[in-house]
Amino acid sequence: MxxxxxxxxxxxxxxxxxxxxxxxxxxxxxxxxxxxxxxxxxxxxxxxxxxxxxxxxxxxxxxxxxxxxxxxxxxxxxxxxxxxxxxxxxxxxxxxxxxxxxxxxxxxxxxxxxxxxxxxxxxxxxxxxxxxxxxxxxxxxxxxxxxxxxxxxxxxxxxxxxxxxxxxxxxxxxxxxxxxxxxxxxxxxxxxxxxxxxxxxxxxxxxxxxxxxxGARKFLVTVDGEQAHTGPTAMADRRDALLGASLLVVRARELADELAHAPLHTAVSKLDVRPNSPVVVARRVVCNLDLRSPDPEALETAERLLREAAADIERTHGVSVRLDRTHHWDRNxxxxxxxxxxxxxxxxxxxxxxxxxxxxxxxxxxxxxxxxxxxxxxxxxxxxxxxxxxxxxxxxxxxxxxxxxxxxxxxxxx
Structure with a gap:
């Protein structure tokens, strides 16, 4: 006004x-x-x-x-x-x-x-x-x-x-x-x-x-793979940490859509890619991920589905995914x-x-x-x-x- x-x-x-x-x-x-x-x-x-x-x-x-x-x-x-x-x-x-x-x-x-x-x-x-x-x-x-x-x-x-x-x-x-x-x-x-x-x-x-x-739940996500050459390394042999992190980013966004009725907001930010070279498959990616909702059940469901996605990424792509909850607060x-x-x-x-x-x-x-x-x-x-x-x-x-x-x-x- x-x-x-x-x-x-x-x-x-x-x-x-x-x-x-x-x-x-x-x-x-x-x-x-x-x-x-x-x-x-x-x-x-x-x-x-x-x-x-x-x-x-x-x-x-x-x-x-x-x-x-x-x-x-x-x-x-x-x-x-x-x-x-x-x-x-x-x-x-x-x-x-x-x-x-x-x-x-x-x-x-x-x-x-x-x-x-x-x-x-x-x-x-x-x-x-x-x-x-x-x-x-x-x-x-x-x-x-x-x-x-x-x-x-x-x-x-x-x-x-x-x-x-x-x-x-x-x-x-x-x-x-x-x-x-x-x-x-x-x-x-x-x-x-x-x-x-x-x-x-x-x-x-x-x-x-x-x-x-x-309520909010915030995580430090660490995805570990193996460093390799982006050219000759066979695709089947790659353990790409950036690929694993990217799949988790997409899954977080999908969760916001699936639980939109709650509602649920999700975000991934501050990506640290190592070694961050244009010709090297990433060996490690560290990022921040947060979940926010006024519905405690939605937060619980979102965290469970997120951890299930992390386990699936580990099995499918040969990387390890660690989700450390750094801090959180409840609906108050x-x-x-x-x-x-x-x-x-x-x-x-x-x-x-x-x-x-x-x-x-x-x-x-x-x-x-x-x-x-x-x-x-x-x-x-x-x-x-x-x-x-x-x-x-x-x-x-x-x-x-x-x-x-x-x-x-x-x-x-x-």
């Missing part, structure tokens, strides 16, 4: 978001800001400066999560809000970053109302930029919030290496992002994000109120009270809302397990995401900011 007049505070938000989008900008209108790279360090510095200049106490914890704290009620727990600034390579500029910028502006607005005596807070406020949500440079995704919530140990996270052998610990040290933030007792969490789908756009809703998550609901609270804010603002499930993983899917959590979506044009063409209109961003501000205010006053 376009053409709405923006208040000065909304215009300031849009200017700040535009500046943030210039950091790590790509020629095609996206961004490239993978976790703990120079562009990530630059945007973290920008956020830290913005928070400090608006009265926040900026802290960084041991896994690089960046916090801005506003103490309104000494000794009280915090209402936390945020998302992530890191991106996929050549990604869109809205994914994650919108939620961080909106959270900073919303928290500042609520704090200003409290200090002007317009509301009486019971809780403090904090903004967070979670480290390595995307998981593109370092796997798994949602790393910072996983460590924060105790789902992943700090040492395990530190030991993860990127494709060049740089560990998380080394990368964080290089950008000066290992700190020792104090304990942060929480009374609630709120996150806003672009939808990355088309439900809101198709249904003409301005705001998505997330009621739960799809968000707080019913939080859903009702968010819908009430939308109604008060005259904004049409719609209940939706989240297909993607977000940091809120971790945080909701330790504190009551509200998750909000704003529309994504044509459902495009993880793509430089990703787009959300200014008016939709501003509408989301208004809802997030209302949600934080209600959570803050308890």
């Amino acid at each position: 376009t053409g709405e007049r923006h208040r000065p505070a909304d215009s300031a938000f849009l200017r700040d978001f535009a500046y943030l989008s210039s950091i790590g900008a790509t020629p095609s209108g996206g961004v490239d800001r993978e976790a703990a790279t120079l562009p990530d360090a630059m945007q973290r510095a920008w956020l830290g400066g913005w928070l400090t200049s608006h009265g926040f106490d900026v802290r960084v914890d041991a896994i690089g999560n960046q916090f801005g704290l506003l103490e309104l009620v000494p000794g009280a727990p915090y209402i936390l809000t945020g998302s992530h600034l890191d991106s996929q390579p050549t990604a869109g500029r809205f994914d994650g970053a919108y939620g961080v910028a909106a959270s900073a502006h919303a928290a500042h607005a609520v704090a200003r109302r409290a200090r002007e005596g317009r509301i009486t807070p019971r809780h403090n406020l904090a903004v967070v930029n979670w480290f390595n949500e995307e998981g593109s440079r370092f796997a798994p995704s949602m790393m910072g919030s996983s460590v924060f919530t105790g789902k992943l140990s700090l040492e395990s996270a530190y030991d993860v290496e990127d494709g060049r052998g740089v560990s998380v610990r080394e990368a964080l040290e290089r950008i000066g992002a290992i700190g020792s933030a104090p304990e942060l007792p929480l009374a609630g969490y709120a996150e806003i994000h672009i939808e990355q789908g088309r439900e809101l756009e198709d249904g003409a809703a301005r705001i998505g109120v997330v009621t739960g998550t799809w 609901d968000y707080s019913a009270d939080g859903v009702a609270l968010a819908e009430g804010v939308c109604a008060d603002l005259g904004l049409a809302s719609r209940r939706v499930l989240t297909v993607a993983g977000h940091d809120s899917t971790n945080v909701k397990d330790i504190t009551p959590t509200v998750m909000l979506f704003v529309p994504s044009e044509d459902g495009i995401s993880h793509n430089e063409r990703e787009f959300t209109a200014d008016d939709d961003m501003v509408a989301g900011l208004s809802v997030l501000t209302g949600v934080l205010e209600r959570l803050c006053v308890g």
